[in-house]
Amino acid sequence: MTDGWYAGLDPGDTAAGTTAIREGSTSAPDEWPSLAVEIGFAEDEAKYYELLHTATMAATEAAVQEQEGADDRQLVHAVRSMTDCEQTANELAERVAEWGESRSRDAGSGVEYARELAENEGEDAAGAQLQSLAQRVVDLDEEAARLRSYIERTAPAVAPNLAALAGPVLTARLLSLAGGLESLAKKPSGTVQVLGAEDALFAHLRGNAPSPKHGIIFTHEAVRGTHPEHRGSAARALAGKLSIGARIDHYSGDLRPELQAELDERIETIQARTEGEKQ
Amino acid sequence: MTLPDGVERHAFDGETALATRGDPVYGEDTDGSWRRWNPHRSKLGAMLVSGMETGLTGGETVLYLGAAAGTTVSHVTDFAGPTYAVEFAPRPVRDLLDAARTRERLFPLLEDARQPEQYAHVVEPVDVLVQDVATRGQALVANRNAQFLRSDGRLLLAIKARSEDVTADPEAVFEDVLDTLTERYEVLSTESLAPYHDDHLGVVARPRRDGTF
Numbered sequence A: 001m002t003d004g005w006y007a008g009l010d011p012g013d014t015a016a017g018t019t020a021i022r023e024g025s026t027s028a029p030d031e032w033p034s035l036a037v038e039i040g041f042a043e044d045e046a047k048y049y050e051l052l053h054t055a056t057m058a059a060t061e062a063a064v065q066e067q068e069g070a071d072d073r074q075l076v077h078a079v080r081s082m083t084d085c086e087q088t089a090n091e092l093a094e095r096v097a098e099w100g101e102s103r104s105r106d107a108g109s110g111v112e113y114a115r116e117l118a119e120n121e122g123e124d125a126a127g128a129q130l131q132s133l134a135q136r137v138v139d140l141d142e143e144a145a146r147l148r149s150y151i152e153r154t155a156p157a158v159a160p161n162l163a164a165l166a167g168p169v170l171t172a173r174l175l176s177l178a179g180g181l182e183s184l185a186k187k188p189s190g191t192v193q194v195l196g197a198e199d200a201l202f203a204h205l206r207g208n209a210p211s212p213k214h215g216i217i218f219t220h221e222a223v224r225g226t227h228p229e230h231r232g233s234a235a236r237a238l239a240g241k242l243s244i245g246a247r248i249d250h251y252s253g254d255l256r257p258e259l260q261a262e263l264d265e266r267i268e269t270i271q272a273r274t275e276g277e278k279q
Numbered sequence B: 001m002t003l004p005d006g007v008e009r010h011a012f013d014g015e016t017a018l019a020t021r022g023d024p025v026y027g028e029d030t031d032g033s034w035r036r037w038n039p040h041r042s043k044l045g046a047m048l049v050s051g052m053e054t055g056l057t058g059g060e061t062v063l064y065l066g067a068a069a070g071t072t073v074s075h076v077t078d079f080a081g082p083t084y085a086v087e088f089a090p091r092p093v094r095d096l097l098d099a100a101r102t103r104e105r106l107f108p109l110l111e112d113a114r115q116p117e118q119y120a121h122v123v124e125p126v127d128v129l130v131q132d133v134a135t136r137g138q139a140l141v142a143n144r145n146a147q148f149l150r151s152d153g154r155l156l157l158a159i160k161a162r163s164e165d166v167t168a169d170p171e172a173v174f175e176d177v178l179d180t181l182t183e184r185y186e187v188l189s190t191e192s193l194a195p196y197h198d199d200h201l202g203v204v205a206r207p208r209r210d211g212t213f
Helices: A015-022 A032-038 A044-067 A070-103 A110-119 A127-157 A159-167 A167-179 A183-185 A189-194 A198-205 A228-251 A258-277 B043-049 B073-080 B090-101 B137-150 B170-181
Strands: B007-012 B015-021 B033-035 B062-063 B085-086 B104-112 B128-130 B149-160 B184-193 B198-207
Touching: A015 A044, A015 A127, A032 A044, A032 B015, A032 B104, A044 A127, A044 B090, A044 B104, A070 A127, A070 A167, A070 B137, A110 A127, A127 A159, A127 A167, A159 A167, A167 A183, A183 A198, A183 B015, A189 A228, A228 A258, B007 B033, B007 B128, B015 B043, B015 B073, B043 B073, B043 B149, B062 B073, B062 B137, B073 B085, B073 B090, B073 B104, B073 B128, B085 B090, B128 B137, B137 B149, B137 B170, B137 B184, B149 B170, B170 B184, B170 B198
Parallel strands: B062 B085, B062 B128, B085 B104, B128 B149
Antiparallel strands: B007 B015, B015 B033, B149 B198, B184 B198
């Protein structure tokens, strides 16, 4: 037995209908119009379709608005906040570990240790302070996780192609480094390739270092999974597709799955070089 | 080839083209209430123009996957019955909403066609399933949505070779997709959509009647 979107609804309650369309789900379709008439949700099918039109229009309008409300600026703030939360959590976790060591020989380290401590009541005044501090670490860590899931939900709406190619978090980091989707779209792919490696780049420009092969895109599997000797090529190929993706996202906004296929193909070719050399 | 009721060949400034009757949506040529249906902008339009036997008669219930900005689905609603339009990307859906405002029997849904359970509580069983999604795994999408199609219904599918694999030979891609489709469908006919759409194959299929063949 499955339920249609109108199950348990008052036909006059448009807001509830909108929510039911957006958030509902069921395993299989059914004869919703005739069933709706049967249970008296609508007096006839014409009236049912009228209610359905109102509800789907409102639901889809609201869904579009929510996804579009998440713009690149929100994403940039979210990813910077996530990084701050993670860094602060780690720093405080070190402090907690150091303090913990002074009180117990089998003190652990990191956020995990803080999580353990936070669960136990402190025995004395100092212990209570330590436990409270450990709780802050746990809170920050959980805040970072919530920010990450916000980024994962909204990045595909803000930049569908980038999110498909680079994943939501790397997409947000690139937007953050470039200062937004428009400026990322206007950067040449050589710049995208070394975004996040500015220190190395300027050292190179001063003439006392080799040119960086990759910046933040190093975290992408296409670069990291490639033999170091060929990472430069992989990074160049990836950066090329990313800057095309950024331009489509900024100027048109529709998803082009062929970009992903082209990238996979190119990376496979590059990675095959290493295998060829091994033989 | 028979055109469904509500679709006609109509003259626009001396040129004859497919047309349906309704409010204009995307700046197409109009003549009175007739709107020109451009096969270059619509895969279903191209299937009709190239003479495929779609089985469409007019007035059917339709589930349209990959409605985008509503270019094609607006024509479909003009001649069909209740039409459910599923599209995943929010930006084109803005235009789809505009097209649906004057079309009482067009129901837009911002959903992912790969997850039919997210809209099965809204969509009723349909006579026609139209699919035009540019994603990998197009056959999988069609198979997952087979549950919406009545046993005597039709799947009208446009396969985009480049969405599956840009480098492979389109013919090989089509073969692969058609092969996966046979899990749930019996393919009735196929036709290249050139010159309107490069590397696209139009497919007419019906649900497999298990045990009968």
